Amino acid sequence: MDDISTGTLFIVLAVLIFISAYFSGSETGMMSVNRYKLRHLAQSGNKSARRVTQLLDRPDRLIGLILIGNNLVNILASAIATIIGMRLYGDYGIAIATIVLTLIILIFAEVTPKTIAALHPERVAFPTSFVLSPLLKVFYPLVAAVNFITNNMMRLLGINPSAAGKDTLSAEELRTIVHEAGSLIPSRHQEMLLSILDLEKVTVDDIMIPRNEITALDINDDLQSIVRQLNNMPHTLILLYRGEIDDAIGFLHARDMLRLLTRSHEPDKASIVRAARDIYFIPEGTPLSVQLVKFQHNKERIGLVVDEYGDIQGMVTLEDLLEEIVGDFTTSITGQTQEHIHRQADGTYLVEGTMNLRDLNKELKVNLPIDGPKTLNGLIIEEFGDIPQYPMCIRIAGYVIEILEVTDNRVEQVRIQPKRKRKSR
Structure with a gap:
């Protein structure tokens, strides 16, 4: 050196x-x-x-x-x-x-x-x-x-x-990545990706059509009444039952009914029963991610949700399931969600008690609890602990809900007051 x-x-x-x-x-x-x-x-x-x-x-x-x-x-x-x-x-x-x-x-x-x-x-x-x-x-x-x-x-x-180097991402981490993608992923695609990640958390119970809202046909009715209902049927598929809905026979398809009505002006009950297609049953509590695969594997588009005793709780269609991913289609077997919600001039909303809570949260951008009852009526009754009288108000999750109509031990209509935004000082 x-x-x-x-x-x-x-x-x-x-x-x-x-x-x-x-x-x-x-x-x-x-x-x-x-x-x-x-x-x-x-x-x-x-x-x-x-x-x-x-x-x-x-x-x-x-x-x-x-x-x-x-x-x-x-x-x-x-x-x-x-x-x-x-x-x-x-x-x-x-x-x-x-x-x-x-x-x-x-x-x-x-x-x-x-x-x-x-x-x-x-x-x-x-x-x-x-x-x-x-x-x-x-x-x-x-x-x-x-x-x-x-x-x-x-x-x-x-x-x-x-x-080392074998790191994987959890569903929550993937959800965070989608949220932070910003303009790299269009907002519509972000919503779809997040909906897919949520399929495991959502069950058929959350999206099913309740049994009291299922469009069905009683084979025990008189023949003229049955034919009249067939002619005026609003949906492609209709449930056929005997006496009560738990005794379901099968689903009638519009094509089969049109064929019956074309061949014979007034088909008999036996031919109507033979035209009914087999029922596909779905256990309650099935995650949507699992049910989507089952629909695809079994080539089915509609099924009845049953509890552990075999009683029918509701109905789920492939369209309902896909709407959880891509959003509402123009038509629905239960009608438009907007028919259950009516915006008022003062900023409040008139909502039917049968409204599904998950749909209500999506439409109004609110955060009502969905881990218990599935409908607004069920949530109010559970929160109040009794059949409420009207008019009266109740506060749930910070939202003021005014009960306007109660019939047959069921809340028919309420007024929801959205949370007011606090003014910044």
């Missing part, structure tokens, strides 16, 4: 600081790169992305290589800085060199390159992979020896090094 000029040592020191900055930036860039975007680029044929993916498959080796190189460079830089300091300032040069080198490394070899790499990880990770890949092969024996020691130390602490 005595034969090397001070100017040359300054040049070597600058080169070492630059190399240290490279290793520091490489570490941050490699660890900060988006793994899922990286996999997409790698699968699309991006060679740089493939190299980075291969390096990140074993992060212990990558970190070991970077830290070995960084520490060697920093130690050598410290030694050269000490020599320069002693040449310029004598014994005080050691302290001066330590302070100055620490500041230089901190600013130029740590904070600055790591900040740049954190802000632009791909721009740093992709070019550095050209250098790190061959370096890993050259220094592999040393890296392997260091990893052998560190990995065994981690195993003593109960950490499995082989589990």
